[in-house]
Amino acid sequence: MIELKELTKRYEDGVLALDHVSYTIKPGEIFCLLGANGAGKTTTVNLLLDFIQPTSGSGFLNGHDCNKFPLEAKKYVSYVSENVQLYGMFTARQNLRFFAELGGKSGLKNQELDNVMRSVGLPEKALTMRLKNYSKGMRQKLGIAIALIKDPPAIIMDEPTSGLDPKSANEFLDQLRKLRERGKAILMTTHDIFRAKQIADRVGIMKQGRLVAIREKADFKHADLEQIYLTEMEAAENAA
Amino acid sequence: MLKPLQAIIAREFLNNLRNLRFLIGLVLCLIVTVACIMILSHDYQRERADYSLRVNLQEEFLGKYALEGWVSQLIPAQKPPERFRPLIIGIPTNESQDSFYDDPLPILFPRLDFLFIVTIVMSLLALLFSYDAVTGERERGTLRQMISNSVSRTTILLGKFLGGAASLLIPFLLALLAGVLCIQVNPNLQWDASAWAELGLLLAASVTFITLFYLLGLMVSTWSRSSAVSMLNCLFLWVFLVLVIPNVCPYVSAQLRRIPSITATARRVEEVRRACRETWHQRRKELVEQFRGKYGGLFSKLEALDFGLILYDDRGDAEKVQELAAADPQFKAMVDDFRGEVNRLGGEWQQASGQATGELWADLHTKAAAQMRLAKNLAAISPLADYVYVARDLTGTGLRSLKYFEEFKGKYHRRFWEYKAKVTATVVAAHKNEPSPPGGWFLDLRDHPRFVFQEEPWKDKLGEVLPYWGILGLFNVVFFAAAFAGFMRYDVR
């Protein structure tokens, strides 16, 4: 479970990047966080992963405070970044093994690693290929493999479909569905309203650090999510 | 914590091994070290041969030309080439530098040896390996990936240091191994247990120095946002610590602690000596007047014979004086009295002159020693200077060994003079009633004590270098602490 309670971040230059945001993501739920650049989506991710400290409020991963007990909390989360770079001189298998060990899974056999990579859709020849020869789509899949191998209850993804071609993006969403079926709580930040509509169980709409709206799947399954997004943004603008 | 630490160490290690910098570092180290050691080993053999030749020349000369008056110029005490010469070129003695026929090329082009490999090549390589240890990972995004796991920053930093330093030490150790093998296969170069102990200590000191620079790069990386800036800062610091501070410090110390010029001191010494000599001549004249007054005609006989070599070294009929002394006991008593007074005056003059000039030189040397101490301590800010002191003094190729050689030589000279005095006494007694020939009697010095130089025990050397080694260790600790502080607050985004 991922939980935010009045999470706030004001930077040293005075910018209020996150303004008393609260919500909870349950196991087996995909929560998409939508918003423009600078809305606070990546700040949310950075706070949950203890890359920065909150000004006030708290984030929780599986009930553990992210900032007071970060090492404990991070046992229960995996992270997939926007641009999965990893170590170019190592093969996919070697990268996967390394991050598995960091995630507490050491002594894994090659077969186990390969199975995970196959399960995310990586072709056979890619398993022993060096990362510097991977395409962006393949790297994103490997990012998911890293998330899978740790098998945590929560997964945080920061704009994971950015720059992917439609086929790769679809394959990526299929993987997300499998993760949801396994009961993972998934927080995904994105600009891609189209994909968000396809995959999200709930969406949160952020503007200038505030969570202006949360919509359930029922609200946008048969509606135009983009129109809902724009309406909410305008309403927030008027309210300010 | 141990498993993630092991994983990070292994990853850092392997990542470096696959990098172009590792390959280049390895090739550079191997080629330079092996080439250097082979050439220096050859040089060592030549110097050894030269040394043996000089020793033989001296022995041969001593056997044929050991006249009593000339022996002081023949005392054998040649400095053998240092046993670590195949690795480290020693410091030239003042004797060779002050010769008209000196070789000035090394002033323009300092010679290449193991110290160069460590202080220039390995320190640069260390910075190359570590300048982007943190910034590079941040730029790639892998730092975020690592920290998003349950791994503390301390573990990450420690893993980076241990893995990185281990990969860096491989080219160095391989190169050193290759070099030592070259030395071992040479039958003319045989090291004993103490030499191996010194090599081990040298290796440990070198590792301390190299890890220092690795930590410097790591520290700069944790305080920089980009690899480009980190690299510039690293090289800037390297230039100051390695190329600037050590070279500037002797000149700064020469300004802060001025010493009299050697030329000015030599001139004052000459003036003092001249004054003493004039006084001595004056007192000899007075002595002659005194004896003239006291002995009258008897003294005139001695004067007519130009004082029979008593007053002057180069004139006087000593044989005639001896004949007269043998015939006339009164004459003999006067001659003995006169000789005694002349020798006493001579002794007084020598003592006074020696004391005055000695004080002048001692003053110069005391001030020079103070200047040197200041220069040494100032330069100790630079890790390069500390390492050079440690490495040179441990291997007997530094300033300490020059001083030790002079003391060892001094002790040998004293033994030689004692021996020579015994032989001289025997010969003089055998030729009691004969005047000594020009240059003195020939002395048979065939069984004189031989000069066999023994290296200072490594334990004594170790005591001397520990403070500077300690400074290197302290640098390691400070840089790691600063890297730690920087990394704890490092923005990984």
Added chain:
Amino acid sequence: MLKSIISKEILANFLSYRFSIIAVLSITLILVGIFLLYRDYCLAIENYEILASERAAAVIPPTPLSVFAKGLDENLCRAYAGSGGQISASSKQQSVNDLFKLFTVPDLLYIIKVILSLCAMLFAFDMVSGEKEAGTLRQSLSGSLGRPILIVGKWIGGFTSFILPFFIAALLGVAFVTLQSKVAMTSQDWARLGLFLLSSVVYLAVFFSLGLLISCLTHESASSLVVSLFAWTILVFLIPNLGNILARQFIEIPTVQQLELRRRQIALRAWMEVHRLELVSDRNARLAQARAEQDQVTEDYRNRFERLVTLSQGITRVSPTAAFTFLATDLMGTGMLEEGRLKNAVMEHLFASGKDEDRGRPTFSYSRASYRKALVQGGLNNLLILILSDLLFFAATYVAFLRYDVR
């Protein structure tokens, strides 16, 4: 268009962190180095005045140019005295502080040949590969800009911005030195200094071009950096120093200790035998024989030494640093050329005059080789090597850039 590129390069460099660091480093080091060496020169002048007033010895004054390139000046300014066929040299002032033996003199020559050459490479190593990584290279070439113009513009703009701090610092340093009352520069000295600064610029251009070449041969600035540092280490340290050691493997010369020992023993043997001879003519003949033996030993040594120097120069010249060191020290009158000339002049003065003791001899008079002589006797060759290296590296850069993959 060339003008735009040059202006852009200069402006971009001036605004860069790299420029600030290198400018601070150059100016600080050059001024500190010149100041320290000037004080050292003052001490050398004091020593010379004492020695010259004695008239007994052969001694020359230190050159004010030693403040910029000390070279062998400490050796050259020793006092030489001769008697009984032996030439003695006075001790160098630095010989009382052994720490001078451990480290190198931080004069302007050293700063240029070691530190500024590194800075030149650091300036240029990512001028192309860095722009490729940033994507601006593609942007620049996406218009109607030809590659030749771009690379020439980069070279001119980059080198101009790099050399500016050096010029400022060198000018300030020269102004400081020449305004001192103890320094009297002749027109020859000014000519030498001008040529030295000019050859320094050519030397630094070599490394700048090399850095740019490496940038055009690699596609990542990290790789460019590694290769640049590798090349710098080899050219600045390895080749000049290893070359000297290598030359000694081919030409065996005895150590100075052996030479001095042999000479001393020849003299002693002669003196001892002379005392056993009755006739003055026999004694003179024996002494003359000893002198001849000593001269033979010395001549053999000096011949070998000259061959060593020639071979050493030949081998090490492959490196621009060695060529520059020989050129600079010879131009400033503190190099091997001067060393050889002075020693020959001293020997002639002390022995060819027919007087054996210092008292009877005329005053020693000597002037350092003119800059023309320095150029003619190897200086021009060294300068040519630098210019050719420059042209070669630039030509290679040009060709490499025309084929460079900008994607």
